[in-house]
Structures are given as C-alpha cells and as structure tokens.
Amino acid sequence: MTHTEEVIRLYYEFVMPNYSRVPVVLVRGKGVNVYDIEGKEFLDFFPGWAVSGIGHCHPKVVRAIKDQAGRIIHVSNNYYNELQGKLASKIIGHSFAGKVFFCNSGAEANEAAIKLARKSGYASGKYEIITMEGSFHGRTLATITATAQPKYQEGFGPLPGGFIYAKFNDLQSVLSKVTDKTAAIMLEPIQGEGGVNVGSEGFITGLRKICDEKKILLIFDEVQTGMGRTGKMFCYQHYGIAPDIMTLAKTLGGGFPIGAMVASGAIADVLQPGMHASTFGGGPLACAASLATFEAIEEGGLVEKAERRGRYLHNRLSLLKKDFPFVKLVRGKGLMQAVELDIEGKAIVGKCAENGLLINCTQERVLRVMPPLTVKNADINKAVGIIAEAMKGVGVAS
Numbered sequence: 001m002t003h004t005e006e007v008i009r010l011y012y013e014f015v016m017p018n019y020s021r022v023p024v025v026l027v028r029g030k031g032v033n034v035y036d037i038e039g040k041e042f043l044d045f046f047p048g049w050a051v052s053g054i055g056h057c058h059p060k061v062v063r064a065i066k067d068q069a070g071r072i073i074h075v076s077n078n079y080y081n082e083l084q085g086k087l088a089s090k091i092i093g094h095s096f097a098g099k100v101f102f103c104n105s106g107a108e109a110n111e112a113a114i115k116l117a118r119k120s121g122y123a124s125g126k127y128e129i130i131t132m133e134g135s136f137h138g139r140t141l142a143t144i145t146a147t148a149q150p151k152y153q154e155g156f157g158p159l160p161g162g163f164i165y166a167k168f169n170d171l172q173s174v175l176s177k178v179t180d181k182t183a184a185i186m187l188e189p190i191q192g193e194g195g196v197n198v199g200s201e202g203f204i205t206g207l208r209k210i211c212d213e214k215k216i217l218l219i220f221d222e223v224q225t226g227m228g229r230t231g232k233m234f235c236y237q238h239y240g241i242a243p244d245i246m247t248l249a250k251t252l253g254g255g256f257p258i259g260a261m262v263a264s265g266a267i268a269d270v271l272q273p274g275m276h277a278s279t280f281g282g283g284p285l286a287c288a289a290s291l292a293t294f295e296a297i298e299e300g301g302l303v304e305k306a307e308r309r310g311r312y313l314h315n316r317l318s319l320l321k322k323d324f325p326f327v328k329l330v331r332g333k334g335l336m337q338a339v340e341l342d343i344e345g346k347a348i349v350g351k352c353a354e355n356g357l358l359i360n361c362t363q364e365r366v367l368r369v370m371p372p373l374t375v376k377n378a379d380i381n382k383a384v385g386i387i388a389e390a391m392k393g394v395g396v397a398s
C-alpha cells in the first residue's frame with residue numbers, strides 16, 4: 001500500500017463522504033507549489049479554493065501565527081484582544097467607512113450579513129433578500145437558500161423563507177423582484193462557482209442606484225473576489241461604487257480560517273450585545289494571520305501584480321482558442337480567470353493534476369484558474385503549457 005492509499009483508507013472508514021476528492025495527499029506547500037506525500041510537486045493554480053491566495057505558507061503569515069501561538073491562542077469575545085481592532089481598522093482603511101464583525105468562514109460572514117439586513121429592516125417590515133441565479137454563498141441553511149442553485153438545496157427543505165431570485169447581469173429582472181418588503185440585494189460581483197461570470201458595469205452601478213432610490217441594502221459577497229484577487233483590493237472598487245455590506249473570508253487569513261462582515265454607516269451599529277456572536281470569531285491567531293496577509297499584500301504590491309499578471313494569464317489562456325476549437329471563451333478579472341469550454345472539463349482537470357498542475361472545473365464546462373497573487377510569468381507559461389497538453393489529450397487540436 002502506498003502512503004497515499006494508507007491515508008485514503010482512513011478517510012473511507014472514518015470521514016464522511018461529503019466531498020469528491022482528487023486522490024492526492026498534500027503535505028507541504030511553498031508559494032505557488034504544493035507537494036504530495038509521495039514527493040510529487042504541483043503548481044497550485046487553485047490554492048485551497050483561493051484561501052492560500054498569497055501562496056502557501058507565506059513567511060510573514062507563518063511567523064505571525066508562530067509568534068502569536070506562543071503568547072495566547074484564544075481570547076473569547078467577552079474580553080478584548082490586542083489584534084481584532086487593528087485588523088478591523090486595516091480592513092476599513094482598505095474599503096469604506098464602517099465597522100467589522102468577525103467570524104470563521106464565508107458562509108458565516110454571509111449568514112451575519114443576512115441577519116444584519118433583516119434586523120435593519122425589521123422595524124419597517126422589510127425582510128426579503130434578492131439574490132442571483134447561479135450564485136454561491138455557502139452551505140448553512142440560510143446561505144444555501146441565498147444560493148440560487150437548486151442542486152445545493154435539494155433534500156434540505158423546508159428552507160428559510162424570504163429569499164427571492166433574479167437573473168445576474170439583468171437589471172430589469174432585479175427591479176421586477178423589488179417589493180416594499182425588500183431589505184437587501186445580495187450578490188457576488190463576479191460569480192465564482194457559478195462560472196466566473198463578471199458583473200457588468202451597468203448592472204453593478206444600476207443596482208447601487210436602485211438600492212439608493214428604494215432604501216435597500218446592497219450586499220457584496222467578496223469571499224472569493226476580495227483581497228486583491230481581481231486586481232483591486234476588493235472587486236467593488238472596479239465599479240466606482242461601494243456596497244453597504246461586504247463579506248470576506250478565503251484569502252483574508254492567508255490560509256488561516258477567518259471570515260468578516262463589513263458594514264457601513266448607521267447599520268454598522270445595528271447588532272448590539274446579544275444579537276449575534278461567534279465563539280472563535282476574530283481570535284488572536286486568525287487576526288495575526290490576517291494582519292500578516294495584509295502586510296504581505298501591501299509590501300509586495302500584490303494587488304497591482306494581480307492586475308498585471310492577470311492580464312498576462314488572460315492573454316496566454318486566450319491563445320488556447322487558436323489551437324482548440326472547443327475553447328469558447330476566456331473571461332475574468334485579474335487573477336480570477338476562467339476558460340469556458342464546449343466540452344466537459346473534468347478530464348482536462350484530471351490530466352493537469354497528473355502532469356503537476358492543480359486547477360478547478362465548475363459548472364461542468366468552466367475551468368477556473370486562480371493562482372496565488374505571488375505567481376510569476378514563468379509559472380503562468382508552465383501552467384498554460386500543461387493545460388494545452390491536457391487539452392490535446394481530450395480533443396483534436398486544429
């Protein structure tokens with residue numbers, strides 16, 4: 001039995017089978033590379049679903065976690081810890097005037113946003129939340145309901161009420177769903193799991209206008225798009241508007257679990273003691289990791305690099321269209337890029353993994369390519385070469 005098989009055997013016996021997993025046991029990571037238990041090296045162009053967004057084991061993050069773990073690991077939220085306020089101020093400094101609530105994941109951040117929107121609208125009878133078809137907001141009951149894709153909801157009913165679905169990038173569709181009970185409109189500015197669907201300028205600015213006119217909260221789920229991924233620190237900054245509420249997770253902790261909800265103006269003070277909480281939220285280890293992540297992004301000029309390297313990646317991926325007729329479209333912003341295919345992408349992803357490149361396929365036909373912000377052009381060349389080789393294996397190059 002190989003080391004890999006030994007590890008997997010325990011999973012079969014004792015771990016719930018709720019994930020489909022690539023048969024690779026990852027034991028070490030450094031920057032854009034990860035290594036499996038057999039010693040094989042991979043280029044990681046989908047690092048932990050964008051969690052390790054500044055690369056694996058960034059030295060600043062590793063140092064911060066080690067230092068903090070030696071002092072105090074957990075401080076509950078009925079006391080103060082030294083770092084939570086610093087991190088909140090850092091997030092606000094990079095986004096919009098407001099306040100931050102900390103939790104541990106994207107779903108929790110969205111759950112908090114949903115609760116805040118409902119509490120804000122409570123006195124005026126507003127509780128409906130409009131979300132977008134093809135969205136993804138997490139796996140709690142409320143967030144699978146916000147996630148307007150039946151496959152995530154099937155068998156888990158009855159689902160919480162008050163979620164209304166509209167078409168992404170269709171302002172009229174959203175407008176037709178607004179009622180006097182609408183508390184919020186919630187969306188990812190670029191839908192990740194939904195296929196890297198980029199919100200159009202007209203759609204995003206139009207939503208802001210609707211929300212202003214009708215006194216509706218605009219919630220951006222930036223769990224995947226945040227922290228420099230799209231070539232701005234937060235994706236909303238591409239559009240010259242700001243949401244009222246923004247949720248973050250994934251890269252926020254540089255690999256360490258942390259989630260956050262940012263709220264602006266008066267709504268930032270709606271949640272008073274006793275109304276919402278998280279035992280682990282904003283603990284010292286998570287805050288130390290996140291502060292180090294911000295430092296790495298700032299000092300490394302990683303937002304600007306994501307924009308530049310993203311353009312390079314986009315151009316390189318676009319060249320695949322010339323050789324492979326089943327490559328329909330390359331789209332995305334910054335280092336959040338996707339290759340839409342006319343065929344299923346699973347075999348290509350599998351071939352890439354065999355040849356030392358980790359990417360993802362979503363919605364059956366969309367390859368998601370999201371390397372760390374620290375990626376170099378040489379890594380991109382190598383990765384696109386592996387993708388091209390994998391494509392040769394599944395289709396006929398023209």
Ligand SMILES: Cc1ncc(COP(=O)(O)O)c(C=O)c1O
Binds near residue numbers: 193250
């Ligand atoms: C846009 C978006 N929101 C929310 C989530 C849920 O985050 P988590 O898995 O940390 O709960 C995800 C996860 O992929 C996501 O991509």
